[in-house]
Amino acid sequence: MTRSHLAFLSVVACCLPAGVVSADAGDSFFEAEVLSVGQTSVDDSFELPSEGFYPDLFLGVFDESGQLTQTDDDSSFLGDGFAPALFGVPINPGGEIDFSVTGAPDESLEGAHSQFGDYRTEVAIYDSEGEFLDFFEYDGYLEEGLVDSYFESDEGWDGGTYDVMVNNAFPNDVDFFRFVGLTPGQSFTVNTEPSPLDPFSSVDTYLGWFDETGSEIATNDDISSSPLNLYSRLSGVVPENGELVFGVSGYGDYAFDGYHGEQGEYSLVLSVGGDYDFDGDVDAQDYSAWRDAYGQTGQFLAADGNFDGVVDAADYTVWRDNYNGAAVDAGAVPEPGSAFLVIVVAVGLTRPCRTATV
Template sequence: MRILQAIFFFVGVLATNHAPAADVSWDGGAGSGSWQDADNWTDDALPAANQSAAIGDLPEGVGATVTLADETTAAGVELTAGAVVDTGSGRLILSEGVLASGEGSGLILRRFETPELAPSLDAASVTLIAGATLELENALARLATATPGTGSIGVVTLDAGTTLVATGGGVFRFDDDLEGNEATQLNNNGTLRVARPAGAPVEEVFTFLIESTDPGAVVNLTGDGGTGAIELEANTTLSIGVKSAPLTGPITLASGSVLSFAGEAINDGTIQGAGLVDAVGFVNNGLVRANGASPLVMGGPGTSFDLDGSTETGRLEALDGDLRIDVRLADNFGGEATIGANHQADFRFGWTLGGPATLNLNGAPGAPATLATSGIQSGATFFDGETIVRGTVNVAGEGQILGDATFFPSAEVHLADEDAQLALGGVVAIRQGAEFGGNGSVTLLAGGVTTLETGAAVSVPVVNAGTLHVDGAAFLEIYEQTSEGAFEITIGGVNTVDSLIVTGAALLDGQYGVTLTDGFVPSDGDVFAILLAGGGVGGEFSGVSAPLPTLPAGLDWAIDYTANEVLLSVFATGDPLDGDYNGDGVVNAADYTVWRDNEGSTTETAADGDGNGTVGPEDYDLWAANYGATTMSVAVPEPAGAAIVAACCLAAVRRRGGESHRQ
């Protein structure tokens, strides 16, 4: 068994902070160390129920540890000069209290069952000062006045610099009749620590419970001085079964620990570490910081977690650990949240970054800072989370927003420098007015679907490895589509076509897709500009993401690439065009690619232009002889593509510049 240092106060209103007047003193005459041996007391008589006992200032060689073997009753006990009372197999019942003073003096409270758990200590007050010690070994300590119903209460007070340690769990129970009034029965200006016994199995959990029989009881876990601290070791639980005053001092949780509140908790200080904060309701006016080896989890049965507090000044940090929010939030988050490299904050029910709020993604190359909304199972229902961005997102290094997200018109995304990269995954919508600026870039992750709504503009380079859908006309600064990416648009009429307008260059690969809407049926000769790039179009789409819409008999689709445009057209099918090995109505470089990839083949014969059954040099000659040929219906008009792109881009710039007042 270990003795843990503490300076600790149990103070009853009816009790004083002075030592009980000693009626009987310990002399250790029997040498047994037993309270129940009368020879150990002056006059060889045990203390009576109305007498106080003094133990200390013993002659050299006299044992200073007094052990109880039975239920023991007295008025009070004074311990000095290293004297210790160990409840052993008994229990100590005092009408007044205990004063222990001096290094090594103190109490050891052991578990007492008869056969149910009963108080090892039953007193109105206990005061430990000047280096005294307290060991609570999974025991029950009951604090109450001698006369319930009088309005007087038992109070536990820890002064600054003192420590209460509960090892192996235990219970503090306040049994007072507060006559319908609220009263603070625990006031911690020191440190309250829940510890594990030495050598205990790692998987064993130890719980320290603070409870009261009166609903008016209040505990002030961080003290009226605002500096009290709480420390929970690994796999321990501090369960607060009474009303808690606002938390103002530091609270530290180790992995596997639980800080549980039967009611609402208000944090005006700092909660940090790992483990679980479990409450019916939670208001964060201070800081919640994840900095442990396992996640710091905010959870519980309540749906009223307010993480930005009553004045929208609450802060969240996941710089050195992961943060997980397992409850719905009471309102939009209006404070500041910061996530560090290789760490994440996961709002499993989703959240809204409100207008005044800031999200800082402070990642590093190869070590992203991640915001996630992974969803959560609740009963038979799985709830998908979503991030709503109405505030400011600052990205340094690599940042990720994983899961569904919508960027509203008031959203501002700042990419600090050229190394700043924001990756988006899930189903993402970017609305007109949302601003993306800085010197970094945005990456659309594989498996995600991002929609640029009408008028949306992203003024940083975008790399698309997922699916980009354009709804109306949207604007990008630079667009690069990887081999994994897909570009999808809808067409609802000759003049109702989605289009992506790129002020700089567009570098294409991957696939494209088309959907017809509003019952529109294209006709021969229809041409649709689906992408315009003022800085030029490079590369080509490698194929389609899904079969193109079925056209009336005799019509087919063709795609063509000019210096500044990607054009989708409809043409009337007729005799095959020599050298048109991909059947798009145009003999161009794409047909050479088909021939090159199948040269020598006798099975893949799309490029067998002379029909001899083998793709060979003669088929190349046929392609070269007809290079540039088109069917009449797909001959591309000359709309001065570059001029149109320039005009569209200028309009985009003017539109964005004129929208400084956003909703």
């Protein structure tokens, strides 16, 4: 079995009408694609992630005498749907945990399988009252016909339980983008949303905001009000260097290193200010756009400056604040204040078609 990976990436300035821009997204923070202020076009390009095989895995846990007590095939929330997980497993006397990962359908955990490939195992430890104690993970590579066994011991775990989840989806695409030339101290909102290139896509994204050293500032999985609860949103203030770096990955890839099984087109939208007609400045036309849209409700509305799903007076305030507090009336139009930037990044996270044999 093989899987093919193909990611198509394009950057769209001013929400598509101003012209399509495309570029290669970086695969890590230090390789983040730099998006120039005012950039409207670059050469078309494609990103081709590494090809990978996602093994169909099976999990078993053992008691203190080495007897197989629990097994699972496809219950993990991580991976591509063919990864196992077990929850609330009693920790063996002496604070010992003992489990093995094999390939499906090796239900006896003897190595009777033909699966192979990378995977990650995550373990969470809880005490007898259900309070979290510890967390650790293993990166492994399962070979055909073999079983990977794991054993840990800590007397402080005695009497508790543990969860073990396997993630079989690796390698896959992760996208990093660096927005530059922004105004320090200005508030912003960034979110993923359906791509205008594929509005029917339903990729489950995971979004991260990183500081200048590459450390996470904030992350978000799902916006509760987004379609199907799949898209992500973060808000904050532009730092002193005027740059923002975001990473976009698939659900479950909390380390932004490619352990996810999501695929599909999405858009990454950075919004600063009140440019509601997406022409690169904040002027009377944006006020008109807000006025004409007043009262509209829904997701991803152009004049919804605070992204709360309704165009109302709060969105007028967003526009007004980018005019340095000036207001529009019937007899006067203020000169534009601070510039507003909207850059839409349309990206394909890849999840190849899968043919499983058991």
